[in-house]
Amino acid sequence: xxxxxxxxxxxxxxxxxxxxxxxxxxxxxxxxxxxxxxxxxxxxxxxxxxxxxxxxxxxxxxxxxxxxxxxxxxxxxxxxxxxxxxxxxxxxxxxxxxxxxxxxxxxxxx
Amino acid sequence: xxxxxxxxxxxxxxxxxxxxxxxxxxxxxxxxxxxxxxxxxxxxxxxxxxxxxxxxxxxxxxxxxxxxxxxxxxxxxxxxxxxxxxxxxxxxxxxxxxxxxxxxxxxxxxxxxxxx
Numbered sequence: 001x002x003x004x005x006x007x008x009x010x011x012x013x014x015x016x017x018x019x020x021x022x023x024x025x026x027x028x029x030x031x032x033x034x035x036x037x038x039x040x041x042x043x044x045x046x047x048x049x050x051x052x053x054x055x056x057x058x059x060x061x062x063x064x065x066x067x068x069x070x071x072x073x074x075x076x077x078x079x080x081x082x083x084x085x086x087x088x089x090x091x092x093x094x095x096x097x098x099x100x101x102x103x104x105x106x107x108x109x110x
Numbered sequence: 111x112x113x114x115x116x117x118x119x120x121x122x123x124x125x126x127x128x129x130x131x132x133x134x135x136x137x138x139x140x141x142x143x144x145x146x147x148x149x150x151x152x153x154x155x156x157x158x159x160x161x162x163x164x165x166x167x168x169x170x171x172x173x174x175x176x177x178x179x180x181x182x183x184x185x186x187x188x189x190x191x192x193x194x195x196x197x198x199x200x201x202x203x204x205x206x207x208x209x210x211x212x213x214x215x216x217x218x219x220x221x222x223x224x225x226x
Binding site for chain 2: 004006033035042043045048056058090092094097098099100101102103104106
């Protein structure tokens with residue numbers, strides 16, 4: 001069974017731009033969560049989607065948004081990028097209380 | 111609210127030596143506890159999970175962790191380190207919501223260095 005797939009693997013953007021990251025969960029997993037990982041703040045929860053609905057949201061500004069499609073694939077969008085948004089963005093799909101992570105998208109904001 | 115504290119940002123061991131990575135948690139409800147490993151430029155891989163079924167949890171790659179409620183600890187151990195164990199290790203805590211969702215709260219991580 002294929003794991004969690006995140007695309008693209010690397011992204012370089014400039015301040016003020018917007019970006020969309022994609023996540024395909026493990027087949028059969030209906031819950032998808034997003035985490036931000038930075039050297040300074042560590043791993044922080046962004047939000048979680050289940051059956052196309054956002055169930056939980058972390059403490060991030062409204063510039064961070066997401067959605068989930070009927071096939072459970074999820075996208076995350078960040079608008080008006082700031083230098084501090086540079087991070088590894090990790091997607092995880094969940095089944096039976098276990099989260100399985102993708103390899104992440106490394107976003108660099110210049 | 112839940113939190114975890116990982117003691118020691120770096121731990122160095124020799125190949126073949128015991129690995130001990132420390133994690134203490136805080137939780138107002140019975141916790142679910144996890145250990146994840148992250149290799150360079152990779153995502154997180156689940157090593158093991160505690161859900162109250164047994165206090166000693168065995169995971170992959172020879173790792174195990176013991177839940178000690180009295181000490182609010184969930185330390186990760188491996189009897190004999192391999193060079194391939196060099197990575198960053200994260201302890202995490204969560205509480206199961208009524209919806210079944212688990213939001214993980216992670217520790218700051220411990221980098222394990224293994225020398226020949």
